[in-house]
Amino acid sequence: MLDWLKGYDRHMLVQDLSAAVIVTLMLIPQSLAYAMLAGLPPEVGLYASILPLIAYGVFGSSRTLSVGPVAVLSLMVASTLGQLSLQGVHYLHGSLALALMSGAWLLVFGLLRLGFVAHFISHPVMSGFISASALLITVSQLGPLLGLRLQGEQLWPLVSLFQQASAVQWVTFVISIVCLGVLFWSRARLKPVLVKAGLSLGLSTALVRMVPAVLVVLGILVSMLADFSSLGVAVVGQVPAGLPALSWPAWSELPWRALVLPSLLLALVGFVESVSVGQTLAAKRRQRISANQELIGLGVSNLVSGLSGGMPVTGGFARSVVNFDAGAQTPAAGVFTALGITVAGLWFAPLLATLPKAILAATIVVAVLGLFDLSLFRHTWRFSRADFIALSLTFVVTLLVNVELGLLAGIAGSLVLHVYHSYKPHWAEVGLIQGTEHFRNRNRHVVLLDDTLLCLRIDESLYFANAAQLEDVVARLVSQRPKVKHVVVQCSAVNRIDASALDSLLMINERLRIAGVGFHLAEIKGPVMDRLNQSELVHVLNGQIFLTLYQGWQALRASDASSSTSLLLQETYSHENRT
């Protein structure tokens, strides 16, 4: 905070103020909609967009991140509290408790400097989670869009829809179709039209973002004039004017133990979303954000949100991008936005009574469908099967079971796949590329080989899970090549050797010694060598340790005059073992 307060000037003030006006107009419908998505009264969304923004401005590290309710967290709140079957005021208190608890997690993680945990959610897992969440959110909005009360969590509303299809409320349906049409059209086509009409690119972008606010205002007016409510259209209803009161959930009546894990996952997802948005924006202006400072900023924001009648919050993508595009220079823009929403809450909240819920549902659907990315599956499949499995696992479990389990399955699955990969390491028999001192896989390159010398490259750190594999490979190759006098293992890809692998190396050394074959190591990295120097292997090794494999090749070939070197041609390429 002190960073930017020093250089604050009038120019920055104007930019921050104008950004705040634009963001406020965008945030009001969004906050109402996300509160509704979480199953909460609409004013909760407004409350969560006031004090948390100010808290983030003081404690956060990103200059342009805009904190508030976001779609995915709202879905997670709805899923968690839905599973616990909380009702009425308990549901509200459950949401406050989730905000407080996830705020506490974030704050503790920040103080313990555990910002790095965000890296353990891989990009495919996060993408799968977001895409599945987008679908779930869309399904959850089908009820309001069609004027139906659909039952169930996850994908069950679809079944419910099938049963009630005949009861669709047609006025609501028409409102939804019109709003969806306008919103999709304005997202895809409005900007070029405005630019062509002579407006600046920045202003055009801002105006496009304002469309939902315009729809809300029009919706309120038309609904009031046509008395939609009497036609059976569900409206928002009475929203109390005023400011959030300090509140404290009734812990004794809450199943708060059941909220521990969900609040941790809320914290994790919120943190990852916020950091990725913050990093993207910071990179554009060559600024940096600190993951640990970010944890503290988000932690305080959530605590404040929970204390002031709000809901779990984080740095949202859409709102932050708008803030950034609108020219926000410092967190002061967030503070001004908070003031804007306070004004709205104080004076305009009662006007929302006649707003059809279908309009809010339409804004949610249009916002989240942009997050669903089908091409990701194709790209990931082409690039890496393991990533594809992690992505699909997260997507399917999130969609079919629940969001918490989907995320956990993705994290666990990607870690297991990572370990599984290294369990059966890739290895290659290497030979010298003529005219260089470089050794490559004999099955991929034209290389020089020597009958008496077996040069192996192991492409993995040696540790407990794969230690026995090296024993097998060496034993098999040596038994197939009676002429081999020396085995040299090129360790350029061996980044670690643990105690189990050391035992395996000792075993290989012993077996080769008995068979009268030398066992040599080459290109061992410094840190690995430091370790080996502490072990008995360096004392009992039946061979030498070479700085480079080329030096080993020269030394060991020279020692045996009868050796024959053969130039291997590309024809030996085999698909069985490629490097």
Next chain:
Amino acid sequence: MLDWLKGYDRHMLVQDLSAAVIVTLMLIPQSLAYAMLAGLPPEVGLYASILPLIAYGVFGSSRTLSVGPVAVLSLMVASTLGQLSLQGVHYLHGSLALALMSGAWLLVFGLLRLGFVAHFISHPVMSGFISASALLITVSQLGPLLGLRLQGEQLWPLVSLFQQASAVQWVTFVISIVCLGVLFWSRARLKPVLVKAGLSLGLSTALVRMVPAVLVVLGILVSMLADFSSLGVAVVGQVPAGLPALSWPAWSELPWRALVLPSLLLALVGFVESVSVGQTLAAKRRQRISANQELIGLGVSNLVSGLSGGMPVTGGFARSVVNFDAGAQTPAAGVFTALGITVAGLWFAPLLATLPKAILAATIVVAVLGLFDLSLFRHTWRFSRADFIALSLTFVVTLLVNVELGLLAGIAGSLVLHVYHSYKPHWAEVGLIQGTEHFRNRNRHVVLLDDTLLCLRIDESLYFANAAQLEDVVARLVSQRPKVKHVVVQCSAVNRIDASALDSLLMINERLRIAGVGFHLAEIKGPVMDRLNQSELVHVLNGQIFLTLYQGWQALRASDASSSTSLLLQETYSHENRT
């Protein structure tokens, strides 16, 4: 089995028969003792040493492994059934259920060819587990050794001992001291004495192994003559003569759900112990064992054991070594041993009634204390901190909490440590070692550097957990070196690149492009290159991909005539960043 039946001859028969006699004499006291350790009637140990041996002979892959009750599995059975507070016949049925369930796990794993899972228990974890188990077993035998009834699991008997110290049963104590003295002395000293007396080494070894059997016979006789039982010495009591009857646990009265995880761990520990013993012995005779066949053999053995009134079994170390040393050539030796134990069960079981329990306890303690290895902690500490943590974690949790959790904590801990290692990868700025084409860490070696060229080596596969780190390292180094025109990443230690890391490479490429710096890759392995060829990186890369870093060095230096090359001396060695 068909393997060895074809070549079976008279010589092998004689060797197998004589091995069987020796093993039988050793196994009888051991089987009784391990049944007692598991809290079961002594005859259960005998039953578990009959049909399971025959089943293993038919389905197993090791020629010399001897299957039966072992100390660690007995401890695990006692711990599992003790926690469930089963009594009397339910306790017995619990043990049968554990044998059947772990047999089923082993069989299923074998049929699914999951033999590789054994590799996920690292050597330090297994050592820590075995050492802690040895201490727990010793503590559990203090009661029988001192003639006390000590309460509690884990280390609690020590507290109980402290409270009852005054009630020590002195006759029992004297018997224990004498037996322990004889057993320790014979293990350490008897063999040289016998060899000096002119016996062959093999016969001496066999006779040393026979000492417990001799003690048992002497114990029975002396106890009968002196009527130890009337002096308050606990004796084995009535053992029914006869053969095991087919049995089936009363599942409906068992908390069998609570046995699912313990039986899985029993299967895992039994498998790992058996495979490591089998591999050690097979290697001595240049034979091989198949992990999957081994799973099937052990699975059937345990199923048979559970059906014939036995307990969980596996290939034991001591008994297999004796079998091997005694000259067993084929699994037929195991079948003969089974016949020997059947004879003992049929005719000699009733004679065991007067055997003092303290003698069995002494044989257990002497057998397991050999498994406790304190020097392991020191060696592991010196070699690797991560292995030491895994070792200590397993040891402490096994000792203080329980055996199942100890093993699970060890497995999970070592996997987490493995992943944690790769989260913050080691990296080095490398330079050319003069007179070679080899590049090494500038902080460890005297190397040539070029001001305009930044050559980096990353010592880890690039994946989601560490992808962001590379971004940081490149950004920091480039910002510190304004003269740098090209960044070359040497990928010799990069064994995999996943989708998250690909995103990071694209990000680095984009940032360097904006900064006017070239981004090159060198020494990419074949499988990694195959992947990259599927990605957009190869199309947008702001630089080249070199086969060797040396080629990159030549190409990029030549392109800029003003570059200055400096010979860096060893003085720049810094401890901050070593390779």
